[in-house]
C-alpha cells in the first residue's frame with residue numbers, strides 16, 4: 639500500500655471557498671483543548687515535507703498555510719502552548735500535552751514576517767483554501783523515506799494536480815529573493 643502523503647491529499651483535493659473568512663483551530667487533546675481563532679482564510683496553503691512542520695500521525699507531509707498575524711488569537715488554554723524550537727526562524731507554538739502545532743510566528747527580519755503558519759485541518763469548518771503545491775519534497779528522505787520511493791511520491795502529487803518543489807513554489811521563492819535583493823540595495827534591471 640502506498641504511504642499516506644496527507645489525509646487531505648491522498649484521495650484527491652477538495653476545493654476551498656473564496657468567501658470563507660476563517661474559523662477555529664483546536665489541538666488534539668480530548669479535553670482542555672488549545673483553541674486558536676483565525677479571522678482569515680489561509681493563503682499559499684501547501685504540503686510541506688520538511689522535518690519541522692507538524693504532520694498528522696502516519697502522514698509523510700504537513701499541510702500548512704499562512705494568515706496575517708493580526709488574524710490569529712489564542713482563545714482558550716493558551717497556558718498549554720510552548721515554542722518547539724526557539725532558534726528556528728518559524729517559532730512553532732505547540733500544545734505541551736498532544737504535540738500539535740497551533741501556529742508558527744516569525745519575529746526576526748524575514749520576507750514572511752507578519753504571516754503566521756497554521757494547519758487548517760485542525761478546524762472542523764469547511765472552506766479553507768485547498769493545498770496549492772508541495773514544497774520541501776526531497777526533505778522526506780531525511781526522515782527515513784527511501785530515495786527510491788520519490789518517483790512514486792511525486793507522481794502521486796501530480797495525479798491530484800499538485801506541482802512538487804524541493805524548496806517552495808516559484809512565487810514564494812521570488813518573494814524571498816526580492817526581499818533579499820531589496821535589503822542588499824540591489825537595483826533591478828529595467829525590463
Ligand SMILES: N[C@@H](CCC(=O)N[C@@H](CS)C(=O)NCC(=O)O)C(=O)O
Nearest residue numbers: 687688689690691726727728777780
Ligand atoms: N531539509 C530540512 C528543511 C527545513 C526547512 O528549511 N524548512 C522550511 C519549510 S517549513 C523552513 O522555512 N524552515 C524555517 C523554520 O522552520 O524555521 C528539514 O527537513 O528539516
Ligand SMILES: [Zn+2]
Nearest residue numbers: 665667733736
Ligand atoms: Zn493539546
Ligand SMILES: [Zn+2]
Nearest residue numbers: 686688690691
Ligand atoms: Zn516545513
